[in-house]
Amino acid sequence: MRIPCPSCGERGHEEFAYLGDASLVRPDPTAPDAEARFADYVYLRDNPAGALRELWYHAAGCHAWLVVTRDTRTHEISGVEPAKAAALRRQEAG
Amino acid sequence: MAEIVLSPTSAFAGIPRGRSGQTDGPPGVIASERTDLAMATIIARKGQSAALRDTVREIYGLKLPIRPTWVGNDELAFLWSGPDQWLALATGTIGPLSPLRERVGVRAFASFEDAASETTASKALTPPFPTRGRGSPAGGFVDIETELRESIGAFAAISAQGDGRAVLRLSGPNVHDTLAKGLPIDLHESAFKPGDVAITQIAHIGVTIRQIDSSPTYEIILARSLSLSFWSWLVASSGEFGLDFT
Ligand SMILES: [Zn+2]
Numbered sequence: 001m002r003i004p005c006p007s008c009g010e011r012g013h014e015e016f017a018y019l020g021d022a023s024l025v026r027p028d029p030t031a032p033d034a035e036a037r038f039a040d041y042v043y044l045r046d047n048p049a050g051a052l053r054e055l056w057y058h059a060a061g062c063h064a065w066l067v068v069t070r071d072t073r074t075h076e077i078s079g080v081e082p083a084k085a086a087a088l089r090r091q092e093a094g
Numbered sequence: 095m096a097e098i099v100l101s102p103t104s105a106f107a108g109i110p111r112g113r114s115g116q117t118d119g120p121p122g123v124i125a126s127e128r129t130d131l132a133m134a135t136i137i138a139r140k141g142q143s144a145a146l147r148d149t150v151r152e153i154y155g156l157k158l159p160i161r162p163t164w165v166g167n168d169e170l171a172f173l174w175s176g177p178d179q180w181l182a183l184a185t186g187t188i189g190p191l192s193p194l195r196e197r198v199g200v201r202a203f204a205s206f207e208d209a210a211s212e213t214t215a216s217k218a219l220t221p222p223f224p225t226r227g228r229g230s231p232a233g234g235f236v237d238i239e240t241e242l243r244e245s246i247g248a249f250a251a252i253s254a255q256g257d258g259r260a261v262l263r264l265s266g267p268n269v270h271d272t273l274a275k276g277l278p279i280d281l282h283e284s285a286f287k288p289g290d291v292a293i294t295q296i297a298h299i300g301v302t303i304r305q306i307d308s309s310p311t312y313e314i315i316l317a318r319s320l321s322l323s324f325w326s327w328l329v330a331s332s333g334e335f336g337l338d339f340t
Binding site for chain 1: 161162175176177179278279292293294295300
């Protein structure tokens with residue numbers, strides 16, 4: 001599998017470290033149901049057959065975190081963007 | 095107690111110079127160590143990337159690259175090193191406080207405050223920052239860390255790297271054949287040109303490679319603690335062509 005890094009160009013997956021689902025948002029630790037939410041956040045994952053937005057770190061390249069949209073059935077990559085851009089967008093959206 | 099004297103030693107100082115591998119005919123690969131470089135990383139402070147690039151252009155007349163390329167010359171070069179990050183390479187033996195800016199013919203800022211107030215950036219951070227540091231292991235080199243802290247420290251974090259990195263220059267008719275055994279990127283002239291930079295790995299060793307000229311000549315920059323591992327890979331990989339370490 002090769003990942004097109006927006007900064008470095010296409011590189012082999014061995015240059016990257018995998019984190020997982022990019023949609024997770026850390027729960028509010030002061031919420032009344034924080035314990036249940038944290039259990040979900042830390043342990044429970046969907047296992048979709050199809051497109052998944054996930055975090056990869058270009059450890060042996062530009063050292064940027066990326067959000068990669070990958071089809072879990074075929075490894076086909078349909079989109080890559082810097083995680084910083086995705087985070088800023090989420091921040092602006094509130 | 096005996097006085098301990100620590101003298102600077104280059105990363106490849108213990109490697110004998112001369113020919114290794116195949117000894118017939120001219121060498122396929124020629125390697126030399128750059129021991130004349132002072133180095134520092136530049137990381138833009140939050141929201142200061144544009145102000146940093148403007149200031150570098152104003153002071154040094156160089157555009158910090160936003161793609162994997164390098165700019166400059168033997169005296170001062172900036173290598174792209176990731177988003178909003180660069181590696182500065184400088185040569186010279188002009189003492190701890192360098193008149194580098196004067197030598198490149200542009201005006202110097204007297205202080206962080208001047209630098210910050212003379213640009214359009216309103217949120218520039220202000221001192222104090224530490225203003226002394228060593229740019230290279232050998233001392234007496236241009237102090238690139240202090241130089242950059244004074245010129246652009248308001249917009250970027252500067253860290254000296256000269257003690258921590260080793261640099262090898264590689265050329266010769268079989269330099270591509272040799273690098274292809276470990277480097278996972280394409281060095282064909284249609285894909286990688288003089289002025290290009292890549293951060294990747296060779297034999298699991300993290301490297302920055304930059305192309306110097308079209309002969310072609312490359313420089314490999316790596317952590318000096320891994321320099322002998324890298325050397326072992328280079329000797330094995332260039333053996334069939336013959337390696338000359340000058
Ligand atoms: Zn990258």
